Ligand SMILES: CC(C)=CCC/C(C)=C/CC/C(C)=C/CC/C(C)=C/CC/C(C)=C/CC/C(C)=C/CC/C(C)=C/COP(=O)(O)OP(=O)(O)O
Ligand SMILES: O=P(O)(O)OC[C@@H](O)CO
């Protein structure tokens with residue numbers, strides 16, 4: 001339906017956070033390639049449905065990044081399924097996903113599902129703590145990327161700095177290892193120049209918190225990477 005290979009910029013909206021209709025309209029009309037709906041905690045079915053019905057008035061593709069089973073609903077274009085590669089607890093790597101497939105395996109439309117191998121690099125972030133991660137060294141993060149590409153053949157490897165701007169040198173080093181697996185970078189992008197810098201290396205950049213903190217600047221990140 002859509003060509004994800006061409007996506008360079010996505011906004012991530014958190015169903016647990018308040019946003020005005022005005023900002024939501026601007027996000028949907030910004031020219032971004034897609035909108036991801038997702039967050040770490042307090043993601044409810046009500047919150048997800050509210051965002052979905054609003055975004056659906058626009059033509060922008062909309063993806064649910066699944067954080068819990070209770071908030072999964074039909075109606076999205078795609079579903080991204082996180083697998084946290086640097087979690088110390090296999091619950092966040094494979095068990096939660098396995099539980100979902102045991103229960104709903106017969107009704108899943110696999111064409112809509114895309115796995116994301118997450119490498120979470122900010123120890124201060126909620127998601128790092130929630131999923132019991134350990135901080136990888138640069139070499140270890142590169143090794144996860146190699147596994148994502150060559151062993152697991154994942155569609156996406158997600159370098160996640162949630163809430164903090166990350167290290168462009170690491171993102172560059174990781175990008176040099178990936179050919180088929182797409183590299184997603186997210187975390188702390190709040191200006192045009194940060195968006196430009198990370199999109200030199202990542203296939204797709206994700207802008208989340210800046211939407212809530214400084215929507216005017218967040219909107220400018222779209223043009224910065226899509227010139
Ligand atoms: C379409 C349909 C109705 C289908 C029915 C069948 C069905 C239910 C299919 C689902 C199949 C499936 C395999 C589901 C997986 C279920 C699941 C619970 C997987 C676990 C995912 C996981 C590891 C979650 C942990 C949290 C996490 C990594 C979330 C990702 C998003 C993320 C990193 C958010 C960061 O949050 P952020 O915004 O930075 O946080 P702040 O609030 O601090 O800003
Ligand atoms: O909220 P920020 O820090 O922009 O991060 C975006 C995204 O990677 C969060 O999952």
Ligand SMILES: [Mg+2]
Nearest residue numbers: 014039208209
């Ligand atoms: Mg967020």
